[in-house]
Amino acid sequence: MKAIQKSVCALLVIMLLSLCCACGQKTDPSSNLAATEAPQEPEAPQETEAPQETEAPQPGEYVITDPNLLGSVPAPDNARVFYEIFVGSFSDSNYNGIGDLRGIINRFDYLNDGDPDSGKSLGIEGIWLTPIFSSPSYHKYDVADYYKIDPQFGTQEDLDELIALCHARDVKLILDLPINHTARSNEWFGNFTSAHRNDDPTDPFYDFYCYYKQGEQAPAGRTFSALSGTDIYYECNFDGGMPELNFENPAVREECLKIARYYLDRGVDGFRFDAAKYVYFGDHDASVAYWQEYLDTLRAEYPEMYTVAEVWDGDGITDRYYPATNCFNFTTSQSGGLFAVAAKAGNVGKLTQYIEKYLAAVAGTNSDAMFVPFIANHDTDRAAGFLSVDNGDMQMAANLYILGPGSPFIYYGEELGMRGSRGGANTDANRRLAMVWGDGDTVKNPVGSTYPSQIENGAEQQKTDADSLYTYYKKLIMIRKANPAIARGAYKSVSVKGSNAGGFISTYEGKTVLVLHNTSKTAQTIDVSLFGDFTELRAFIGLGTAELSGTTLTLGGQTSAVLG
Ligand SMILES: [Ca+2]
Ligand SMILES: [Ca+2]
Known part of the structure; x- marks a missing residue:
């Protein structure tokens, strides 16, 4: 039987290969023809047909060349810009419609090309992969075998290659570790x-x-x-297919340590912990005590490890988990969160006062304690649905959370303005739609998704556009990296009297920056001497411009400025 199946498979492979070859033969002459008919077309460069590479027009990637923003490398700490990749929806390397690890490897230049002088890639400094372990579901939050990479996503060797690539480019890689529950097939x-x-x-x-x-x-x-x-x-609080482990059992605790050690030993830099408050359902004392024990043990062995937990709750609860691990900040996220509210012409001082208090509350609670902001993730509606890209609210929200302290997390495709909400079908699959590359990537929307419309201009188109949201995010990250004090150091909220403008002062390694955000539609005139001795306008970003004359800053509507 097996032999017959194998020969049928082999026959199918041969048929598929010959089909592909046939396609290649058909398309090759026509593409040659197109190239000779339109040799000056910069949008469709034909590498093999352009022998005079130096004179041929370059593909239209918009490169940021501002010398003040180039050349920055991440500080060796964890106050980095992370990027969440929902693996199955990101990039498909083997034409089965499902994103995979090889797809991420292939797309690495988009994320970080390893050259801080290029001004060409998004420049993210960390990656969170949603679960990659073998699992019966498309989202893989129900794990069948923690020691096996899901075959849809690749192999342990692919993971090793991705880890090596991350480290060669100074990018930290964290894995999503769902241990509250497993799959029934575990x-x-x-x-x-x-x-x-x-x-x-x-x-x-x-x-x-x-x-x-x-x-x-x-x-x-x-x-x-x-x-x-x-x-x-x-x-099984989440689903009948997700039985919950018993953390009272020392053998379960030991197994969970073993999993973390296995991946840390392979070179992974840390974890995102799924459903962390549910390990002991409804009992925060016991859940906190569990994570404290778990992470004290791991941190003693891997002191550089970065961890962030999903404790989807108010600050009064997340504060309790902080001595064990950083937690995502849900108070500032999503449509009703402080970033979105402030971005829509709201009061910045309210936001920055909140952040100052939050930082004071978590400071020193763990060796790596920091603010972990985000606007949206794979469990929420996408940001572009509640923050308009066209009127600049989305850009303003990005300014507020990326030009700030801690380790902000960008959800894949957010930088393109991708859409996706649960919608009438009430399915999370709609929040996890295929990355819009715009260049023929075969990744498809996940099973069960129903979302009717997606953006037309993908990464490929936005890369060539100086005014695209992608270019905006790229510049924003460069500004942040060029001014390390934005993300680190002593943070003090400031407000501009008589307006909604505001921001913060931060001092790190002897350098002080002043970051000011004007969320209103009109320009504001601000006397920066009220906040200290600031003489240099380092950068600005937004719908408007900024100008410093003496100590008077004229800050355009929906614009942020960094002064030194
Ligand atoms: Ca695939
Ligand atoms: Ca539980």
Whole structure:
């Protein structure tokens, strides 16, 4: 049987290959023809047809050449601009419609070309990959085997290559580690099921997951599902397919340490922890204590590790987790968050006062404690749906969170203004649509997505456009990197009396910067001597311009400026 299947497969491969060859033969002459008919066309360079490379028009990538912004390398700390990649939707290297690790490797120049003088790539300094371990779902937040890369995404060797590439370009790579729950197809759950079917409490997997027995009182507020062939109900608060591990079991704790060590030893720089507050459902004391123990252990072995937890809650709760790990800041994110509110002609001082207080609250709670802002991620509606790119609100929000402290996280495609919200179909797949490359990448929208419209101009088109959102993000990151004090050091909020403009002063390694944001539509005249001795306008970015005359700054509408 196997031999027959193999020969059928081989035949299919041969048929596919010959189909591809046929396509190649058909398209080659026509593309040659197109090249000879339009030799001056800069939009469609034919590399093989352009022998005089130095004289031929270059592909129209818009390059930022401002010498004040070039040449910056990330500081060795973690106050970096991260980029979240929803792996299955990013870039497809093997034409099956699903994004994969090789796709990310192929696209690395887009993210960071390793040349701080080029002015050509987005320049991100860290990457968060959504889960890459073997899993039955498209999103892979239910893990079947933590030690195996999902075959849809690639192999351990692909991961090793991606790690090496990241480090060659001074980019930190963090993996998403969902350990609150696993897939039902995880071997641990199989062993747990067998232990209960055999009614064998001595089996080491008998208490690997949370459950209660028939006849016992179900723990309040949690969701359980019957396990067939047994007398138990297992805990599954997210989905029946996501049984929850039992962190009271020392063997579970040890397994979770083992997974982290395995990937840290391979060279991964840290983790994003999924559903961190749910390890002990409804019990923050126990959950915090778990993460503290887990991360104290790991940090003793890997002191440089960067971690950030998803504790989707208010600051009063996230503050409790901070001694263990940084947490994403949900107060400032999404449509009702402080960044979006301030960006739409709101009061900047309110935002920067909040950040100052937040920084004071978390300072020193862990060795790497920092603010972790974002506007949107794979679990939220995309930013361009609630912040207009056309009227500049999106750009202003980007100024507010990227020209600021900590480690901001950009969601892939945010820099293109990609769209996607849960919508009437109420599906998260709509928030995770295929990256719009605009150059023929075969990555497709995830299964179940229904979102009707997407942006037309992808990365390829926006790269050539000085006024695109992509170019805007690129410049914003360059401004931040060229002025390390923006992201680090002592932060002090400032407000401009009589207007919504405001910002902060920050001092790092003896250098002080003043960052001012004007969220209104009209220019503001600001006497910067009120905030200190600032004599140099280092950079500005926004819909308007900025000009410093003496100590008087004229800051255009929806524009931010950095002074030194
Ligand atoms: Ca693929
Ligand atoms: Ca749990």
